[in-house]
Amino acid sequence: MVFRVSCVRRAGTRDSRRRVSRAHVAVAVTLIAAQSGMGAAHASVAREPEATLPLNISIDNGQTSVRQGDRLTYTIKISNTGDTETPELRVFQTTVPGLEVLSTTPEATASTKRIEWSKKLSGREEAEFSVTAQVGPQAPQMQRLTVVACASNKSSDRPVVCAAHSDRLETLGLPIESEESGAGLWYTIAGILVLLAVSGGIVGRRRLRRKTASEAPRDDMSGNMRL
Structure with a gap:
């Protein structure tokens, strides 16, 4: 009886150990899966954006309107407003x-899309670049000539700062009318009208004199006939 009981107890102990070991395996698998899931979740999180560089940029050519044949010099100024080197x-x-x-200062790398320089800026440093260009034939529908200047990190194509300069495009046949030219046109028209009025008055007087002179002999003749 005791032997049988002990056998029963041992069998139960083995079963319980098997159950415990299986439970441990299940827990371990769950933990591994959870850890791998956490790793995947961390991997899918987007990186924080890079800190924006403290830069200012401007571009200007000193003009407000241009036409074909004009030679322009675009000046780009970029400054580091921070205290550390970029x-x-x-x-x-x-x-x-x-x-x-036509030319660049300093020497630049030119492509079909842009003119490019490389530069590091110390804290509070300002740098200047220039491009000399000539206005060629423009499409008839073009009304403005706009040029953009930007700066980006050398390792990225995404601009940090940008600026633009835009000029009105004058056509060769129809220059842009200013207020002074408009006023001059009105003065010209008024002068022409006055001249026409004066000349018309002179012609009218001459005709009246001729008519009066031609009627005078007829009156004398009629008077003689009456006598």
């Missing part, structure tokens, strides 16, 4: 159809 920067100006690039 990484290598990519400073570039976009190219525009009908605007022929």
